[in-house]
Amino acid sequence: MDVTATDDQLMLRDMTRRFLEERSPIGAVRRLADGGERIDLGAWREGAELGWIALFVPEAHGGIAEMSEGVVDAAIVAEELGRVVFSGPFLSSCVVADAVSRAGTAEQQASILPGLASGQTIAAWCLGGTGAAAGAEPGAITAGRGYDGYILDGLAGSSRTLKSPTCCW
Template sequence: MDIDLTDDQRMLQDTTRRFLEDRSPVTALRKIADNKLGLDRAIWRECAEQGWVALFVPEAFGGFSESAQGVLDAAIIAEETGRVVFSGPLLPTCVAAFAIAQAGSDAQREALLPGLAAGETVAAWCLSGPGVRAGIEPGGVIATRDGDGFVLNGTAGFVQDAADADLLLVTAVDGANNNGAGVSQFVIPAGTAGITLAPRNALDLGRRLADVRFDGVRLGADALLGTAGEAAAMVERQLQLALVLQSAETVGVTDRALEFTLDYMKQRMAFGRPIGSFQALKHRVADHATQLEGAKAAVAHAARAVHEGAADAAIAVSVAKSQSGRWGTEIIRDCLQLHGGIGMTWEHDIHFYLRRAVSNEALWGAPPVHHERLCRLAGL
């Protein structure tokens, strides 16, 4: 994050970078891709021991949210995970922990938060359907009243890390028996009867996506998170957190790809000179550095706005998502071209960075979707 970091935050940045370079470098992603492996839970538990999820969990339930800089610290961590194209479930698990800590009952918080904070429980967020507006608003799952409980039907699309999840945070629109209005949320075990997963082929080789189908899933009242029909404001806060974390990760992905591309341009010789000395290539990377700085500034502002609950937080996160998503992909595509033929090979790491950038651009709302959202927020 390109913000004024405190001494504690600089320490967090340094320790996170060292930890990831030691325990989950890009070579770990290559091993996952080559062997088609799922989540390494031992590594994820080590990540949780660093306090990544505990940032959003109260001290009484195994965290330290009262003394942490929540969203700001998490954005620093997310950027560092981007630099190594980390494959763990940071975003959905943090969002679930945040939602339960903020809106859960005492029983839900006591039962679920310690496991999330310790890395023993992995969560996924089922937010929206598989349509054009996937990732920014609910609509894929319908919740209908059934006595004191609920019945869920529908499909949540492109659910990140669903295949590895123990717990699902489900956002559903109210069905006809609920007067057809409002949004409700539920926290349920991933193995609940009636839930099936349809894995999707993902461009990003370190991130598993799936459509999660709900076929008459019956839930008791104890599965409800917060008040029925009144979760819209909470969902918006969760979305803001998700967008900050993803945008920060994209900045880290882009920053590292541009960094090692510049190193390559200083070493690669052509016509007796490093290719980085040619003016046309200098102009290209200068443009990339300028756009990347803009993305860093947008993400830094969004992280602070969400952390402080600023009035413009919804606008800030969509600007950050749009800026980081669009330019991350464009910059890394050109970085690949600047590597020449070696950039096209499986053996070079740059394709992992490009895959993550392209995937991030599409997930949680593509830039055009956020442009439309910005127009709505502006009253246009």
């Protein structure tokens, strides 16, 4: 599929590229990993303020969905994130924002979407059941308190749990 970028999309690309080159250059993920971290929450929240997740959130909840081209704009951001190997919950947050925007109740939208759009809420997905049909062994994924909310911990398809939070992946 050929997509000709609009002037707004070129501006989004350039703004995202400049931000990432300054705030999270290509070596940042290695420094995070060497320091035992998975994500620079400050950089993530600053990126979210640029509208990365707001692409899928209606204006009524702090987003810009009505002014964006959703998936095309997200692909532009994703390409720039990949260019510097950015460590952040972009995909999961976009998917959850889109799902809640489309199918969430008014109460869910009001309580979840503003935090996603601002980067204050980090979205993750996990499997809803146990066993081979759901892809996880019993007890392989746990939830516990951490950071400012909950942390999902574990590895689908294995009883081996991870030593650090997987909420951002």
